[in-house]
Amino acid sequence: MPRWLLHVDLDQFQAAVEFRRRPELRGQPVIVGGEGDPSQPRKVVTCASYPARAFGVRAGMPLKAAQRKCPDGVFLPLDMATYEAASEEIMATLARVAGAVEVWGMDEAFVASDSDPWQLAAEIRSAVTELGLTCSVGIGDNKLTAKLATGFAKSTGKTSAEPEHDAGAAGGIFQLTAANWTELMGHRPTDALWGVGARIAKRLAELDIATVADLMAADRQRLAAEFGPNTGPYLWVLGHGKGDTELTTTPRIPVGRSKSETFPHDLTDPEEIRREVARIATEVAEEMLAHNRVSTRVSVTVRTKTFYTRSKQRKLPQPTSDIATIVDTALAVIDRFDLDRPVRLLGVRLELLPLDE
């Protein structure tokens, strides 16, 4: 009996959650991000509704740019608490319909099927629709193919102009497996793979590995020599459409906790920079404490006006939950930076002591 992995991905998640409480906005170009004020600098789009995307608005784009592309867009502030609550609702629904769920971020999850994956996918979509939301489902023989299948599900299911893929398509559900892997993925650039980004793709291209098919034909030893003993072979495996087939249903225990802030205007006064580092360190330490965790290491990140980003860290003499010690350490670390250029971002990250002893 084959085991299928299903990847569930909510459509336009944050915008869709907003539509539930403001149904009059359905079908409108809605842009969620920052405080919902496109005149605010250094804030970006977290989620654009499909109508907003038709104007060219994309996640990650500055709000100001989004407004230029879509002047009549409805800008809404981020409301994380509401999205988290919606996410829990969704995951509970998936658990009810599909059993074990591996949560992958707020609006994604993997589930498994030992029988008919299309049937399960349809049931999931129907259950999510009852929540007033919609989702796409990718079916794969592992997590990689399932995840990539969701991308096909979105592009084939959503755009009527898109020619119908015969292999495995059915409105919002798509199946990608070893059987159609080469046909559907072989000609695509390597960064179409989940885990290959722009940088790795560029380095691969320099080795004359431009497409997934090229990667499949590449020499493993060469990849290992180029990318390291772990990453190299991993890339080769990715290229062949292989991946993890196990669901991890126990919630992951965070190994770190961080907080960073891009300031609306650059900071230049070293004393002000120290004060902000102390404030951010206090906040993240308090959150750590609220979760009953203990810190082992403090890392401070500085991003200057030119986007030059560096971090320095210091191991604590012993694991501690003492806020004053953590703040003092963060200050000692920031003092090792040359603060002679305008600072646009400061961040503090705490590494956490593993929970199991």
Place this chain on the structure above:
DNA sequence: TCTGGGGTCCTAGGACCC
């Protein structure tokens, strides 16, 4: 249009020890 915030994991080099 200048480029958010919160995560995870991997690699590499130097220090230090045997």
Place this chain on the structure above:
DNA sequence: TCTGGGGTCCTAGGACCC
């Protein structure tokens, strides 16, 4: 005096993801 090889800890940086 012209120099080993491994293991581990620590720090810095890179890359990816949602």
